[in-house]
Amino acid sequence: MPLHKFNFGSFRRYTGNRWVIWTIVLSLMVALPLITIAAEMFSRGDAVWHHILHELVPSYATNTLWLLFGVGMLTITLGVGAAWLVSMFQFPGRNIFRWALIMPIAIPAYINGFTWAGMLDYTSPLYTFLRNQFGIDTGTYLFFDIMSLPGAIFILSISFYPYVYLITRAYFQTQSANLFEISASLGYGPWRTFFRTALPLARPAIVAGVSLALMEVLNDYGVASYYGVDTFTTGIFTAWFAFGDTSAALKLSGYLMVFVFVLIFAERTQRGQMRYSAQGIRKHGLTPKRLSGTGGILAGIFCSLPLLAGFILPAIMLIWWSTQTFSLIVDAGFWSLLRNSFFLAGTASLVVVAAAILLAYTVRAYSGRFVKILARITTLGYAIPGAVVAVGVLIPFLWLDNRLIQLPWVNTLLITGTWLALIYAYLVRFMAVGYNSIDSGMEKIPESLDEAARSLGMTHGKVLRKVNLPLLTGATLSAFLLTFIDVLKELPLTLILRPFNFDTLAIRAFEFATDERVAEAAPYALVIVLTGMVPVLLLNKYIGGETS
Amino acid sequence: MMITQEQPKPVLQISRVSKTFPGSCDPAVNDFSLDVEEGEIVALLGESGCGKTTMLRMIAGFETPGSGSIRIHGRLVAGDRVFVEPERRGVGIVFQDYALFPHKTVTENIRFGLFRYPHREQKAKTAEIIRLTGLAGLGKRYPHQLSGGQKQRVALARALAPEPRLILLDEPFSNLDSLKKAQMREEIASIIKKTKSTGIFVTHDTKDVLAIADKVAIMKNGIILQTGTPDKLYNYPVNQYVARFFGKTNVLHAEVTADGFQTPVGLIRANGYRLPLGQKVLLSVRPEQFEVSGCHENCLPATVTRENFLGEYKELACRIENESGKELDILVHAPPGQICDDQRCHIRHKGDVPPSVLND
Numbered sequence: 001m002p003l004h005k006f007n008f009g010s011f012r013r014y015t016g017n018r019w020v021i022w023t024i025v026l027s028l029m030v031a032l033p034l035i036t037i038a039a040e041m042f043s044r045g046d047a048v049w050h051h052i053l054h055e056l057v058p059s060y061a062t063n064t065l066w067l068l069f070g071v072g073m074l075t076i077t078l079g080v081g082a083a084w085l086v087s088m089f090q091f092p093g094r095n096i097f098r099w100a101l102i103m104p105i106a107i108p109a110y111i112n113g114f115t116w117a118g119m120l121d122y123t124s125p126l127y128t129f130l131r132n133q134f135g136i137d138t139g140t141y142l143f144f145d146i147m148s149l150p151g152a153i154f155i156l157s158i159s160f161y162p163y164v165y166l167i168t169r170a171y172f173q174t175q176s177a178n179l180f181e182i183s184a185s186l187g188y189g190p191w192r193t194f195f196r197t198a199l200p201l202a203r204p205a206i207v208a209g210v211s212l213a214l215m216e217v218l219n220d221y222g223v224a225s226y227y228g229v230d231t232f233t234t235g236i237f238t239a240w241f242a243f244g245d246t247s248a249a250l251k252l253s254g255y256l257m258v259f260v261f262v263l264i265f266a267e268r269t270q271r272g273q274m275r276y277s278a279q280g281i282r283k284h285g286l287t288p289k290r291l292s293g294t295g296g297i298l299a300g301i302f303c304s305l306p307l308l309a310g311f312i313l314p315a316i317m318l319i320w321w322s323t324q325t326f327s328l329i330v331d332a333g334f335w336s337l338l339r340n341s342f343f344l345a346g347t348a349s350l351v352v353v354a355a356a357i358l359l360a361y362t363v364r365a366y367s368g369r370f371v372k373i374l375a376r377i378t379t380l381g382y383a384i385p386g387a388v389v390a391v392g393v394l395i396p397f398l399w400l401d402n403r404l405i406q407l408p409w410v411n412t413l414l415i416t417g418t419w420l421a422l423i424y425a426y427l428v429r430f431m432a433v434g435y436n437s438i439d440s441g442m443e444k445i446p447e448s449l450d451e452a453a454r455s456l457g458m459t460h461g462k463v464l465r466k467v468n469l470p471l472l473t474g475a476t477l478s479a480f481l482l483t484f485i486d487v488l489k490e491l492p493l494t495l496i497l498r499p500f501n502f503d504t505l506a507i508r509a510f511e512f513a514t515d516e517r518v519a520e521a522a523p524y525a526l527v528i529v530l531t532g533m534v535p536v537l538l539l540n541k542y543i544g545g546e547t548s
Numbered sequence: 549m550m551i552t553q554e555q556p557k558p559v560l561q562i563s564r565v566s567k568t569f570p571g572s573c574d575p576a577v578n579d580f581s582l583d584v585e586e587g588e589i590v591a592l593l594g595e596s597g598c599g600k601t602t603m604l605r606m607i608a609g610f611e612t613p614g615s616g617s618i619r620i621h622g623r624l625v626a627g628d629r630v631f632v633e634p635e636r637r638g639v640g641i642v643f644q645d646y647a648l649f650p651h652k653t654v655t656e657n658i659r660f661g662l663f664r665y666p667h668r669e670q671k672a673k674t675a676e677i678i679r680l681t682g683l684a685g686l687g688k689r690y691p692h693q694l695s696g697g698q699k700q701r702v703a704l705a706r707a708l709a710p711e712p713r714l715i716l717l718d719e720p721f722s723n724l725d726s727l728k729k730a731q732m733r734e735e736i737a738s739i740i741k742k743t744k745s746t747g748i749f750v751t752h753d754t755k756d757v758l759a760i761a762d763k764v765a766i767m768k769n770g771i772i773l774q775t776g777t778p779d780k781l782y783n784y785p786v787n788q789y790v791a792r793f794f795g796k797t798n799v800l801h802a803e804v805t806a807d808g809f810q811t812p813v814g815l816i817r818a819n820g821y822r823l824p825l826g827q828k829v830l831l832s833v834r835p836e837q838f839e840v841s842g843c844h845e846n847c848l849p850a851t852v853t854r855e856n857f858l859g860e861y862k863e864l865a866c867r868i869e870n871e872s873g874k875e876l877d878i879l880v881h882a883p884p885g886q887i888c889d890d891q892r893c894h895i896r897h898k899g900d901v902p903p904s905v906l907n908d
Binding site: 369446448449451452453454455456457458459466467470471 | 610636644649660706716
């Protein structure tokens with residue numbers, strides 16, 4: 001008996017395996033920023049921190065809470081209401097609303113933010129038109145000052161309600177119509193059925209959707225900063241760029257993470273207790289009831305409002321401004337910026353997809369509890385706001401660079417301010433995007449295929465290459481595409497970690513907008529929106545296929 | 549040393565293997581030992597959840613035994629801190645869902661495991677196995693263009709192509725309709741025999757076992773209840789569970805006498821049991837071991853309470869009274885044409901297969 005077999009045997013199967021080792025490395029990479037933040041959070045802090053803590057943190061906290069509360073309420077109203085209407089009723093435009101209501105996902109919140117601000121501005125074409133034609137004059141801003149906390153809540157809500165809409169609608173779709181019919185047969189009218197049956201039933205879905213939306217609120221930097229609402233995220237930027245205080249930035253990140261973990265915990269407990277499934281009683285799907293007359297018109301108006309506000313109006317404005325500034329903006333510099341941005345997003349997405357495939361296959365091949373925990377950690381990054389990831393990545397890298405530069409042959413910062421740091425941070429933040437797509441693709445491949453291949457003499461690497469990857473082309477493509485879009489529109493993380501003088505589409509658009517040159521920001525924003533529409537349209541194709 | 553050469557060598561030796569899945573208290577497989585000889589077809593039989601598939605997966609290397617050892621051709625592959633990965637075991641496997649690679653044609657599927665051979669040999673071996681499994685002409689098809697039986701044959705061909713020492717089949721016939729089933733059983737058994745392979749298959753269907761197995765191990769709750777040839781298990785089950793698994797039987801309380809067993813249906817003559825006189829035992833007697841005739845003198849009268857016509861025979865339920873006056877239904881197979889007058893008859897043990905003494 002060869003000696004090495006005695007020593008490693010079954011032990012090697014789990015820990016000595018290079019698949020598992022790489023997965024451990026990946027999860028440590030994702031954990032690094034969190035560890036950095038946790039380590040700094042409980043230190044005493046300097047004078048700047050005490051100033052921030054006493055003067056600024058209270059308003060950060062109140063503003064963040066108001067944003068969470070307001071966006072929570074509004075996304076539930078818009079998302080659940082629209083989901084209920086398109087699932088239960090037939091009304092004018094319903095078949096278009098069904099898919100069109102998710103379109104706002106294609107427009108990043110910060111683009112919605114500056115577009116709306118520009119639209120309601122004193123000099124905006126809309127305001128000018130209304131003023132000249134109808135004599136409507138409401139001061140500096142049309143209707144109300146959108147650059148405020150309520151304005152930010154409005155913008156974030158019309159940008160993020162599709163999460164609630166999508167998940168809740170899918171949930172209504174899988175429910176048996178019987179439940180609602182029984183409710184009707186017991187004498188409940190549509191309103192009572194909605195509040196007494198549908199809402200409580202859909203609670204797990206609503207909670208899941210809202211927590212996604214609120215996660216995005218905590219991640220948001222662009223809207224809060226543009227609208228002058230100081231939150232923890234903007235606070236991180238202030239501490240970093242204005243005070244130059246890394247420790248304070250880390251501490252604020254820590255505070256922000258507390259919100260994130262409370263949110264995750266709340267969602268988990270809500271869903272854990274309430275896993276209503278009606279699989280056993282599913283008889284037939286919902287047959288939409290015809291709403292005619294006033295009811296139908298009201299339903300149509302209810303559904304068209306978020307769609308108009310979140311997609312159609314901003315899109316029209318962006319196109320309008322782009323035609324105005326096209327000749328000014330679209331020159332050689334524009335194309336090189338576009339190339340840069342796409343190349344960065346492409347590289348980052350390749351890295352993410354490769355890591356996601358590695359992780360997903362390891363979980364598949366070594367389905368132990370240990371590996372599953374590693375996968376959990378590795379996909380945690382999506383819950384961590386971009387600014388937090390950036391700070392958590394930057395500080396250990398700075399430390400490492402400062403050590404490396406003392407070596408005789410190193411004369412510059414090797415990692416900080418390079419693509420390397422940026423791509424690392426994207427990996428941390430967007431790993432889950434790639435992983436979820438790859439993982440759901442792998443779940444559709446029976447495990448017996450892998451086992452058959454192994455019994456025919458193939459190692460794990462060969463099984464992955466010859467069996468899994470050829471069957472995963474669709475999932476791999478969608479993982480790439482989704483990550484690509486997320487990187488392309490990412491703002492706070494890129495702002496902190498980008499190399500000197502390096503711009504992306506998102507940064508250029510945001511900078512123009514911040515300089516009150518919204519019209520010049522439009523062409524950049526439009527590219528992001530058009531790219532972002534690709535997966536949304538693909539998703540819609542899937543939704544369409546689901547019902548036919 | 550001619551004698552040792554002619555003796556069949558064990559291809560597979562499983563010794564005291566146990567396996568408990570994490571998060572479960574009861575072992576899925578408990579103290580399992582089995583030797584499989586070269587050229588045999590062995591069945592692991594049991595209800596779902598009895599541990600038979602887990603055992604099969606441990607042989608293939610997809611699960612690790614908690615304790616005990618597995619040897620293939622004398623080489624230790626699992627146990628004693630050794631674990632040989634499935635790709636190094638030389639064990640072919642045919643899955644219940646066939647697990648054909650959907651992106652590869654029949655030929656490509658079959659060639660999949662031959663990657664270590666030179667190109668020419670790959671071609672020759674593939675052609676040979678295609679001929680042997682009757683797949684000629686289907687080589688360019690994709691799995692979704694095949695019928696259930698064809699898929700099954702491709703799966704078998706793919707597993708056999710690299711000439712494994714051992715071939716494992718997980719519920720090989722459960723996805724086939726009953727007409728196809730009988731045909732595939734014969735075919736697969738003959739292919740395994742033709743290629744001189746050794747096969748182990750898992751099933752819950754005793755018909756599979758009786759049709760093609762040389763040896764059976766029947767399992768319940770992770771434990772082997774009985775091992776032996778199919779007819780041994782059929783005729784001499786060790787307990788009621790095994791007896792009933794293979795079909796209907798009469799379980800009778802009996803007392804050992806000098807001539808055999810005194811039962812509610814009278815004396816059943818038997819010898820060679822080496823049981824103390826007067827001992828109370830439980831017997832299993834299959835319905836076909838009884839026959840009915842008209843009631844003559846000093847016979848135990850029975851009343852036919854139910855008749856089921858089953859084709860080649862009819863099954864009668866004959867009610868008798870035992871000593872304590874309790875009524876008891878005995879199942880008897882009778883020729884379809886036989887008619888009992890007044891529904892009264894006499895039950896007699898045929899005597900060609902002695903009754904089986906159960907241990908529970």
